[in-house]
Amino acid sequence: MSEAKGPLEGKTVLDLTTALAGPYATLLLAGLGARVIKIENPSRGGDSSRNNSPYVTADGLSMLRTSADDMSVSMMVRGRNKESITLNLKHPRSRDVFLDLAREADIIVENYSAGVTARLGIDYAAVREVNPALVYTSISGFGAQGVEGDGKAMDTIIQALSGVMMTAGEPGDAPVRFGLPVGDLVAPLFAVIGTLSAVIHANATGEGQHVDVSMLGSLTSLVACEPFDALESVGIPLRTGAVVPRLAPFGTFRAVDGWFAICAPTDAFAGGLLRALGREDLVADERYATRDARVRNADELHGRIQEWAARKPLSEVLAALSGNGVPAAPVRDTAEAVRDELVLSRKEVVPLIHPQFGFVDGLYGSGLPVTFSRSRTDLSRPAPALGEQTDDVLAEMLGYDDATIGGLRGEGVL
Structure with missing residues (x-):
């Protein structure tokens, strides 16, 4: 019997995400077997998560980076099973490189603020011209249409606007911010559901589409699962503290x-x-x-x-x-919870591995909490260094030769 493969084996994802919401979505796709190529800005040190303290160093965990090999715990969690290439999307020549990649891809996931991809010339309209079957997923604070004054949506802002902060605590308490960044984690779940649904449609029809998911809408939709207004109207308080x-x-x-x-x-x-x-x-x-x-x-x-x-x-x-x-x-x-023998045996939580330093005692990350009877899921490959696969991807996927890659790097495109 042949070795089991991931259900998304053979699908290629271009990952234009940073921070948490977008990278978590692409992490799930990677765990399901897709090839995820993370596109990072070389002039800004790549994904912002690369500079989130603490770091894993040769001597263990540290609040400060001590060498070039050190990697943030955030990146060790969110970068697993991905490849990293560098591409300065603000450089005029980068658009051609990106569209070459898009021709060969099945899925793009981005979590820029609304309007940014259009200004860069890499939005869904541009990609559809070169690859009509591609699924293009956008995760943003308020939706692809944007809102007045739309900036970078942070988890706490989304928690505040969604009403979720007023569902915990006692009546009269100050708003309660959930310690788990639920706004950043709920939206990518809906994004993956939407992406996979669109992939099924594309496989059947050859027709790609734009999948648009907002953090505010995702979290507020969950708040609306409980009829809080109706409950209050019959005398049941919204906030009941430790009991219901x-x-x-x-x-x-x-x-x-x-x-x-x-x-x-x-x-x-x-x-x-x-x-x-x-x-x-x-x-x-x-x-x-x-x-x-x-x-x-x-x-x-x-x-x-x-x-x-x-x-x-x-x-x-x-x-x-x-x-x-x-x-x-x-x-x-939390320390006891992530060491539960059941969730570890089911790989719903897994040890984190540094590409050079290996496992640091006590360091665990999210697994992929879905078990298939036939397919395989896996998040065991360590996160890559910034731009580690740039040359390999451009050569193997696009057929660029060494001279072309060197020229692009010399111009500051890569």
Whole structure:
């Protein structure tokens, strides 16, 4: 039996992205088997992530770069399985080189601010002229049409505008910024869904298209999955802190030595919870016997849980809940979570490898959390140095000879 290949094997992606949202999208495509050629600006040191502290050095992690071989952890995560070429897209001759690459590619992904690719002459309209079957995906803050004063959309700005900051915390609290950059991470997921859908269409029809994904729209669409306005109109507060009264018993609670989460909104789960608390007598109590009753008495029910747990070690709390069939789990810190044997065995989290220095103890990155029965996924190839594959790509993919490549480099195109 032949070795399994990635489902996108044979597809070539030109990666015009920087920072996080775009590079995460192309990372997923690379993990699915596509050849991803990252195009970086030689005059600015390439992708901005290359200059994000901390760095992996010969001596381990460092807040400062100590040698040319050092690489930022950000690039080690986002650059895996990619090739890097340098191309100064502001140089007049670079457009011809880019369009030569586009003729041979299947997908382009870019996350410039709206209007930038048009000014550079490399937007979808330009690419479609040379490759009508190509899928061109744009990830931007507000959409390809842009908005007045449209600048570089940062994750915190998108979190603020989407309303997501007002879904966490207690009523009256200051806005809560999610520590995970959800605005930067949700948009690339939709971008990959859109890209793959467009690839299926192109394979069937020979017709490419422009896939336009906005960070604001992506995150706001998730906020809209919960009818917060409607809930508030019937007296259910938007912000409920550690618990969710309308699903009671539901939330996070504290034991003597740690936190745990409970999700027990059904009658069966709620009954199990009361048994775990040693209150079999309350299972049929009119205050807790039905879901609507538990919602009306959520504060009292959640108070009982907290009072019970506050005097017990976490292991005893979880054993009692599990023994009574209640969905519950400890609240882990991030270091413990990424070392979970299950997610490591499924390669949903993987060790990060520096191309020269190897693995640094304790350094992990995101894997590709999809397992196929036949296809292969992989994110094991270390991130490339800036421009590491420039000559090879231009020679192998475009047939440029050494003199042509040298001339372009001498002119500052590469």
